[in-house]
Amino acid sequence: MTSPTLSTPTAQEFGERLFGAVLGLQLAQSTYLGDRLGYYRALAAGGPLTPAELAARTATAERYAREWLEHQAVCGVLTVDDGHTFSLPPGTAEVLTDELSPNHVLPLARMCVGLGQHMDALAAAYRSGGGVSWAEFGADAREGQAAMNRPLLLGPVPREYLPSVPGIAAVLERGGRVADVGCGHGWSAIGLALAHPGVTVDGYDLDAPSIDAARRNAVDAGVADRVRFHLADAAAVTGTYDLVTAFECIHDLPDPVGVLTAMRRLAGTRGVVLVMDERVAETYTAPGDEVEQLMYGFSLMCCLPDGLAHPGSVGTGTVMRPDTLRRYASEAGFDGAEVLPIEDTFFRFYQLV
Numbered sequence: 001m002t003s004p005t006l007s008t009p010t011a012q013e014f015g016e017r018l019f020g021a022v023l024g025l026q027l028a029q030s031t032y033l034g035d036r037l038g039y040y041r042a043l044a045a046g047g048p049l050t051p052a053e054l055a056a057r058t059a060t061a062e063r064y065a066r067e068w069l070e071h072q073a074v075c076g077v078l079t080v081d082d083g084h085t086f087s088l089p090p091g092t093a094e095v096l097t098d099e100l101s102p103n104h105v106l107p108l109a110r111m112c113v114g115l116g117q118h119m120d121a122l123a124a125a126y127r128s129g130g131g132v133s134w135a136e137f138g139a140d141a142r143e144g145q146a147a148m149n150r151p152l153l154l155g156p157v158p159r160e161y162l163p164s165v166p167g168i169a170a171v172l173e174r175g176g177r178v179a180d181v182g183c184g185h186g187w188s189a190i191g192l193a194l195a196h197p198g199v200t201v202d203g204y205d206l207d208a209p210s211i212d213a214a215r216r217n218a219v220d221a222g223v224a225d226r227v228r229f230h231l232a233d234a235a236a237v238t239g240t241y242d243l244v245t246a247f248e249c250i251h252d253l254p255d256p257v258g259v260l261t262a263m264r265r266l267a268g269t270r271g272v273v274l275v276m277d278e279r280v281a282e283t284y285t286a287p288g289d290e291v292e293q294l295m296y297g298f299s300l301m302c303c304l305p306d307g308l309a310h311p312g313s314v315g316t317g318t319v320m321r322p323d324t325l326r327r328y329a330s331e332a333g334f335d336g337a338e339v340l341p342i343e344d345t346f347f348r349f350y351q352l353v
């Protein structure tokens with residue numbers, strides 16, 4: 001991850017930087033269309049293709065298919081032979097179509113371009129102090145979020161990161177009971193069940209389309225007998241669990257202390273409480289590195305307006321620093337929030353004790 005320099009740019013330098021960002025935005029927009037229209041999947045499955053072939057395989061109009069293919073080749077995403085047959089190189093195909101690859105960055109484009117469709121509502125919220133809820137952001141946000149985290153939640157998190165924490169390893173080995181709050185499409189719960197055959201997981205989320213998707217995903221993954229999803233406010237959940245997790249959701253919550261209080265109650269005196277949230281800097285510094293820029297970008301367009309859509313919200317935003325989580329944990333009755341020695345570019349892992 002790189003950081004911008006501290007020196008003040010000339011008008012020409014900053015103009016060039018913004019121009020480059022616009023080219024990147026246009027690429028993200030055409031990538032969004034290529035995903036939504038099935039262009040990349042058609043090229044990956046049956047390439048090289050001409051515009052007429054791509055249009056026929058995706059039920060789209062040939063004139064648009066040609067313009068899109070030409071733009072992608074001009075940008076160096078696709079290669080072109082004889083000016084009219086286009087191919088998707090294997091490495092590029094992995095980033096764009098391999099949903100389980102750690103290099104599957106495409107959902108980031110989906111989410112950012114999708115959030116951009118809500119500019120009127122966002123501008124109104126910025127004026128009024130209100131918000132734009134997760135439900136209003138719709139499928140691009142919900143499905144983009146799930147797809148973004150899926151490779152991590154099915155791979156390193158259950159297979160490397162959590163087993164490296166002794167207290168959690170013991171729960172996973174003995175087939176303990178797990179509660180996963182703010183579970184979204186369920187990949188964290190499903191990942192834990194797939195990697196640890198004795199474990200049972202209850203996932204909780206108050207977004208109905210997410211719970212429906214999570215239930216389908218559990219069936220498809222063959223773990224629906226051990227992973228159950230519940231449409232519920234995490235703050236109101238009862239029961240006793242050996243491990244209680246919250247993956248990338250505490251900063252979204254209007255009432256994080258209420259949910260952390262419930263997590264503490266669910267873990268009882270012996271359970272482990274784990275939070276995965278953004279690996280932002282310990283303190284505010286500007287300019288910031290790429291992770292900091294990305295998280296502020298999401299905060300502007302998604303997490304802060306989502307949080308503020310609910311009356312009485314604390315309005316955390318995506319940039320939840322460790323001190324903020326420690327304060328929330330303390331108000332929820334924990335003695336502390338220990339940062340675990342898990343190395344990840346985007347996420348920090350906390351054990352609440």
Ligand SMILES: C[S@@+](CC[C@H](N)C(=O)[O-])C[C@H]1O[C@@H](n2cnc3c(N)ncnc32)[C@H](O)[C@@H]1O
Binds near residue numbers: 254
């Ligand atoms: C950013 S998404 C993260 C989803 C998932 N954990 C993941 O990593 O993909 C945050 C989720 O928290 C859920 N959520 C927000 N408030 C909640 C609450 N009070 N109880 C349960 N879920 C909640 C939202 O509906 C959303 O699915």
